[in-house]
Amino acid sequence: MSEQDLPRLREFFETSVAFPRLAGVEVDEIQPGKTVFHLDVGDQHMNGAGAVHGGVHATLMDSAMAVALIALGLRVSTTQMTVNYLGPVTGVRITCTAQLTHRTRRTALAEARIHDGDTLVALATASFHIIAG
Numbered sequence: 001m002s003e004q005d006l007p008r009l010r011e012f013f014e015t016s017v018a019f020p021r022l023a024g025v026e027v028d029e030i031q032p033g034k035t036v037f038h039l040d041v042g043d044q045h046m047n048g049a050g051a052v053h054g055g056v057h058a059t060l061m062d063s064a065m066a067v068a069l070i071a072l073g074l075r076v077s078t079t080q081m082t083v084n085y086l087g088p089v090t091g092v093r094i095t096c097t098a099q100l101t102h103r104t105r106r107t108a109l110a111e112a113r114i115h116d117g118d119t120l121v122a123l124a125t126a127s128f129h130i131i132a133g
Contacts (some may be wrong), residue, residue, distance in 0.1 A: 061112035074133035112128035
């Protein structure tokens with residue numbers, strides 16, 4: 001994917017990928033192999049215990065990792081993801097940084113980290129099947 005294609009990828013993600021948009025995921029930066037996304041925490045993101053629902057973390061991290069790989073010109077599908085929840089969210093904005101960590105011809109591995117301010121609150125690693133690219 002060329003640098004000229006990255007704004008189109010961003011526009012496609014922000015306007016056409018419904019579930020992350022519904023969750024409130026927003027794009028800060030897209031580079032080949034790396035992304036930065038954020039989410040402003042609201043009542044709709046809370047679980048019954050009053051904490052940010054783990055599915056919100058997973059959605060944010062899976063989306064950020066996939067787009068980092070798509071920005072490399074790959075068409076991918078998540079095959080496995082492990083999320084480690086490290087602490088509660090106390091702020092109003094969480095930021096996710098994702099990046100490619102390893103790639104073969106048919107698979108890619110990525111890592112994502114969610115920070116609440118300076119505090120790391122979640123870490124994920126995921127495997128992706130490379131469909132094309």
